[in-house]
Amino acid sequence: MRRLRPERRTRLDLIVSALIVVVLVVGAVAVWSVSPARHTTSEQADATPAAVEPAAAVPASFTPRWHAASGATTVPAVAASTIITADGGTVTGRDPSTGGQLWTYSRDAPLCTAVAAWPDSLNEAIAVYRNSRGCSEVTALDAATGGRKGARTSDADDEVTVTAGSGYVLAQGSGRLETWGSNLVRGIEYGRVTAPVKPGVQPGRSDCHLYSAAIAGDRIAVIERCAGDTGYRLTVLGAVLDSDERVSQYGSSLITDRATGAPPVVIGMSTSAIAVYDGGANAAAPTPPSVRQFGSDGAQTGSNTVNGLASPPADSVALTSGGLVTYFTGTDTLVLDAGTMRPKYQVPAALGPGEMMGDELLLPGPSGISVRNPATGEPVRTIPLTRHDYQGGVISLRVLGDKVIEQRGGIVEAFAPQS
Secondary structure (H helix, E strand, O other): OOOOOOOOOHHHHHHHHHHHHHHHHHHHHOOOOOHHHEEEEOOOOOOOOOOOOOOOOOOOOEEEEEEEEOOOOOEEOOOOOOOOEEEEEEEEEEOOOOOOEEEEEEEEEEEEEEEOOOOOOOOOOEEEEEEEOEEEEEEEEEEEOOEEEEEEOOOOOOOOOEEEEOOOEEEEOOEEEEEEEEOOOEEEEEEEEOOOOOOOOOOOOOEEEEEEEEEEEEEEEEEEOOOOOOEEEEEEEEEEEEEOOEEEEEEEEEEEOOOOOOOOEEEOOOOOOEEEEEOOOOOOOOOOOOOEEEEEOOOOOEEOOOOHHHHOOOOOEEEEEEOOOEEOOOOEEEEEEEOOEEEEEEEEEOOOOOOOEOOOEEEEEEEEEEOOOOOOOOOEEEOOOOOOOOOOOOOOEEOOOEEEEEEOOOOOEEEEEEO
C-alpha cells in the first residue's frame, strides 16, 4: 500500500490557525467577564447548622438578640434552621440565635427579592436578581450551607412577588407570571409572552395587568384586569401546562362592577378555596371591606364583612401557620381558616400577621407580642418588647423554634426567650 505523505502546512495556515485560537480565547474571556459567575462571591457554611426543634410553649418573656438589613424581603425568610436576609446584592444565611453569618452569596447586581422555600424538605433559598430583562436571574441556594443548587433566567417584569407553594414557586409581576418546579424548570408563563413557542397556548385575553396572585397545589389564583374589562377579574389557572401543552384555565370572571378604586387582593388559597380581600371601592356605591370566598374554579361561595382600609398596605402579606391564615388590613389583623378561607375573627389591636408557637397564636402589637387563643382570638397575655428603631408600619411576625423573627420595613429583628 502506498504511504501518504502528511499534508504540508504553509505559513498562512499557521497564521490562520493562530488567529482562530486567539479569537476563541478572546470570546471565552468576554463571555466569562460578563457572566453571572464572574461577578459572584460565595462563602459557604463550614457545616450544616443543627436542627431547630419546635417550641412546646410560648416563653414568659423575650429579649432582642440581633437585627439586620433585609430590604429585598417583605416578611422574614425563615428556613429550616437559618434566617435568610437579603439586601443590596447579598443573600445571607444567619444563625437564628446570634444573627451571625453562616454563609453568604453576593453578586454585583441588585436583588429583586428572596424567599425561603420548602423548609421541611428541600430547604432552599430562592434569590431573584435584576438585569436588563427585569427580575429575570434566579438562583436556588441550599438554605443550610449556601451551596448553589440551580439557576434559571427568562423575561420578567422590573418588580416581582415570589411565593413558594408546596410544589411550585410563583413569580408574579404586573405584566406576566411564571411558575417553576423545585428544579427551576418553568411550569407555565402567563400574560406577556415575548417569544411564544406555538399559538393558542394562552387563554384568549390580551393586554392584562396582574395585581396579585397566590398558589396552592397545582392551581394559581390571580387578580387581573384585561383589555375591555370594566372591573377587576379573578382567574384560576393551572400551575403546569396540560397534556396539550396549553395553559389550563379553570375559571375567569369579573368580580367588581368597575375599576375606579384599589384592586381586590388574593390573600389566601387552599386546594379548594380562595380568599380575596375586597376594599369595597369598586361597587356602584362604596361598600364596607369584605373577605370574599371562591371555589377552586373561581366561582364565589361566600362573603364576610370585615374591618379594614379600601386599599391595604402594600407590604401587607398573609402568613399561614397551624391551619390559620393571618392578614393585616391596615386596621385589623384577620384570622382565617386555612382550609375554607372563611374568617374566624379579627384583632383590632394587632400591627400585622403572625404565626403559631406551641398551642398559641402570636401577633405583633403596639407594646409587644399579643398571645391569643387560636380558636377564638381571645387574648391570653401581652409580652412586652423593645423593638429596634421602630417608626411605625406593618410588622410581620414569624416563628422559628422558640424565637420570634419580625420584619418591619427593611429590617429583620430576632427575639429569644429571656434567660
